[in-house]
Amino acid sequence: MLELYFWPTPNGKKVTILLEELELPYALKPTHIGRGDQFRPEFLRISPNNRMPALVDTEPKVGGNPLAIFESGAIMMYLAETTGRFWPMEMPxxxxxxxxxxxxxxxxxxxxxxxxxxxxxxxxxxxxxxxxxxxxxxxxxxxxxxxxxxxxxxxxxxxxxxxxxxxxxxxxxxxxxxxxxxxxxxxxxxxxxxxxxxxRPAVRKGMAVGAELQEDPATLSDEEKARRLKLLTNQRATPIPKEWGEAI
Ligand SMILES: N[C@@H](CCC(=O)N[C@@H](CS)C(=O)NCC(=O)O)C(=O)O
The missing domain is CATH 1.20.1050.10 (Glutathione S-transferase Yfyf (Class Pi); Chain A, domain 2)
Structure with missing residues (x-):
């Protein structure tokens, strides 16, 4: 199964477009970047850059453990290469x-x-x-x-x-x-x-994914708006989360 950590922004939609073009089943994992889901210790294990999108392939074709990838470009290269579509492999x-x-x-x-x-x-x-x-x-x-x-x-x-x-x-x-x-x-x-x-129908579909996740800013209190703004604009290094334990 492909699990896509996603919020409906242009960077997230690059990947949903490709998944729709490929007609692959995938599970959407809403990652609410305004509320700070990107800083959760379990998400940072997948995407230490605290950014979505990120992909987990729970059953990679190459076998082995689930494979986690962050950065939309890397995710798209992985999907295109493993399906053999939308990326011709011959030079140039x-x-x-x-x-x-x-x-x-x-x-x-x-x-x-x-x-x-x-x-x-x-x-x-x-x-x-x-x-x-x-x-x-x-x-x-x-x-x-x-x-x-x-x-x-x-x-x-x-x-x-x-x-x-x-x-x-x-x-x-x-x-x-x-x-x-x-x-x-x-x-x-x-x-x-x-x-x-x-x-293209798949592009329309991919661009529309997650529309229901969008919030109306008018429903947010001034305090919540200020909290989200701070969270997204004043970011400094995240220390190793204590949940990761000593072994990491
Ligand atoms: N280079 C990254 C950029 C991803 C990115 O900037 N994602 C933003 C949303 S569009 C994000 O997750 N922001 C969370 C934050 O700023 O904390 C990619 O293409 O995957």
């Missing part, structure tokens, strides 16, 4: 896909995430002037849409001449262009690609 296609996965994990995900962070931070006067940070990351986001637009020039898919995990991993963040202040008409190749990927 294999690395055409890998380079876009690396690009997404090192550029699109982090920079888009920081743009969102500083845009939210700028709404609180106590944080001071955030103009520099918002500008820096908004420029990066614009540059990165441009990178995809170049990468998709005269190409239907990002890599390997076929629909792969490279497209799936880049889709959920790219789909949020409107709230990022992006004019999609500047990036016609991305616009065309977003429309085609977004129409």
């Amino acid at each position: 296609k294999r690395y055409d896909v890998v380079q876009w996965i690396m690009w997404q994990m090192a550029n699109q995900g982090p920079k888009f995430g920081e743009q969102g962070h500083f845009m939210r931070a700028s709404q609180t006067p106590a944080n001071g002037d955030q103009t520099y940070a918002v500008r820096r990351f908004s420029d990066e986001v614009h540059r990165l849409y441009g990178v995809m637009n170049l990468g998709l020039f005269e190409k239907r898919w990002l890599a390997a001449g076929e629909y792969t995990i490279a497209d799936m991993i880049c889709y959920p963040w790219a789909a949020g262009w409107k709230m990022r202040g992006i004019d999609l008409d500047e990036f016609p190749n991305v616009k065309r690609w977003l429309a085609e990927v977004g129409e």
Whole structure:
């Protein structure tokens, strides 16, 4: 059984898209990052980075103990490789896909995430002037849409001449262009690609997973909102949990 530790954010949805494309059964393990589930000792054993998504394959094909993987890119490579789908293994296609996965994990995900962070931070006067940070990351986001637009020039898919995990991993963040202040008409190749990927039934399904988990912020008290904000923004190193025992 595949157990997916998940919360409905773009990073989580990369994996649900792939699982839906693969039509694999999986058990969703809601990991409420606002409440702090990502700091539970048992979750940190799976994902020491205190981030979801994470995957546990309780019966790996290679045999042995259950296999735990964190980082969405690694999870997607594992699923694609073990099923033999959406990641051609022959050269040079294999690395055409890998380079876009690396690009997404090192550029699109982090920079888009920081743009969102500083845009939210700028709404609180106590944080001071955030103009520099918002500008820096908004420029990066614009540059990165441009990178995809170049990468998709005269190409239907990002890599390997076929629909792969490279497209799936880049889709959920790219789909949020409107709230990022992006004019999609500047990036016609991305616009065309977003429309085609977004129409796939498995992509629609994967993007909708966990919608019922979302909370209406209006139902949260001011104290709870402040507690969650602190939990998500002021993180420092987590000591080895006492529950792990001496042997770890
Ligand atoms: N590079 C990681 C990023 C994962 C990530 O940032 N997850 C966020 C939600 S989108 C999270 O779990 N945040 C919890 C926290 O900040 O404590 C991946 O792609 O898996």
